[in-house]
Amino acid sequence: MKLAPLLIAGLTACTPTVFDVPEVAERSANDISNCEDLGRVRGIPAVFGALKEIGLKDVRRAAKEKARDVGGNTIVFEPTPEGEVVLEVAAQVYSC
Numbered sequence: 006m007k008l009a010p011l012l013i014a015g016l017t018a019c020t021p022t023v024f025d026v027p028e029v030a031e032r033s034a035n036d037i038s039n040c041e042d043l044g045r046v047r048g049i050p051a052v053f054g055a056l057k058e059i060g061l062k063d064v065r066r067a068a069k070e071k072a073r074d075v076g077g078n079t080i081v082f083e084p085t086p087e088g089e090v091v092l093e094v095a096a097q098v099y100s101c
Contacts, residue, residue: 026069030079030101040079040099046071054083061085064094072098 046068050060065082072080077098085091 016096026066026101027077029069029072031069032079032081034049034081034097035101037081037097039101040101042096043072043077043100045073045095045097046075046080047093050091053090057091061091061094065096068094068096072096076100 048064048067050064052060069080075098077100079099079101080096082096
């Protein structure tokens with residue numbers, strides 16, 4: 006059991022700590038009426054359990070990077086169910 010803290014620390018060290026992609030704004034579906042739809046992006050969190058929040062932040066960061074790479078500057082994430090294991094994160098990409 007003494008290895009558990011070391012394992013968590015090791016996994017956390019391998020996960021990016023900067024989750025912001027300033028070129029891509031996160032908005033709600035109500036805020037994109039004058040935007041061009043560029044398609045969808047999807048991602049799967051790399052970690053679950055005790056590190057699930059880090060996994061979700063990282064997959065959202067990766068989705069924003071994909072959005073930026075296809076010319077998008079706005080992203081609308083599908084809602085994630087509260088209290089459930091999230092196996093996939095999906096979002097719509099827009100140019101506004």
